[in-house]
Amino acid sequence: MALVAVLALTGCKNTSEQKVTARAVPERADDFMFENNLIAGRFYGRALEGDPTSPGLDIWVKLPGKLVADEWYAKALEDGGYYHRDHGGKDCYKVGVSLGGGASVPFVNGNLCWPETNYRSYEILEKTAEKVVFVLKYPARTLGEGGVSLDKKVTVKADSYFIDVEDTYSFSGTDKLTVAVGFKLHGEQETVQDRLEAVDRLAIWEKASDQSVEPEDGMIGVAVVMPETDSVLYSEELDHALLLKDISSGETISYSVGSCWSKGDIKTSSAWFDLVRKL
Secondary structure, eight states: OOHHHHHHHHTOOOOOOOOEEEEEEGGGTTEEEEEESSOEEEEOOGGGTTSOOOOOBEEEEEOSSSOOHHHHHHHHTTOTTGGGSOSSEEOOOOOSSSOBTSEEEEEETTEEOOOSSOOOEEEEEEEOSSEEEEEEEEEEEEETTEEEEEEEEEEEETTOSEEEEEEEEEEOSOSOEEEEEEEEOOGGGOOEEEOTTOSSEEEEEEEOSOOSSSOOOOEEEEEEEOTTOSEEEEETTTTEEEEEEEEOTTOEEEEEEEEEETTTTOOSHHHHHHHHHHO
8 A cells, every 4th residue: 555545544644854955045146055954055046146156155054953044044034144143053154256165166277267157047856855956057158268067966965964066067169177176265264174194085174254243163164075086286375175177078077065063063173074084
């Protein structure tokens, strides 16, 4: 007998706890938000272009447990600074024009090549209580003598400090393109770096980068893991930690991006770095 029929006959309810969510947020400048029971974040949409136009992941810190992003967005409609203040978590991470807490861009002649737009369309491929998969599309733009576009597929699972990302670049004008995957360094935030004795992952531990609304005494851990890395670049000049890979047009690069907050279950840099080593 089908499960639905069994539940109807017994009077029982399916009480699967929702541990994962993701959606476009047109009421807040076209953000695309994702969240599980441990982490949350957002990518920037069309309405924010110019303020900023950025591919970077914006980290939202939170305490482990319930989903909070929809509540924060709803309350921000009445109080624009709501989620910049601590309600068991908040947005205290500075992205600007950067890779933020984990993203990718073409890397040409030693430079990070920023997109001309934020994501412009999306598709949700799968959504259950414990997993959500979505694709963000960044339209074609000029790069060198050709053009480049990006489809970003993101998988968010329950009970993980990491999301899995598959970036597919389509480009013309060259046979190969170097792509940089990484995160922003906030040197003024007492950043602690650990190279993890591996060439395919980077992790840092630093003070919150945006304290303009409310001082933050917690620490944020950030990490990127890309198994097929060609080389590693930790650049104070570019203010980024980067994993580099050469790809052909249409090739997909796969990596994982993670974050944590010291007010949650991971309270020290050593605990965060140990977790990243084991991924």
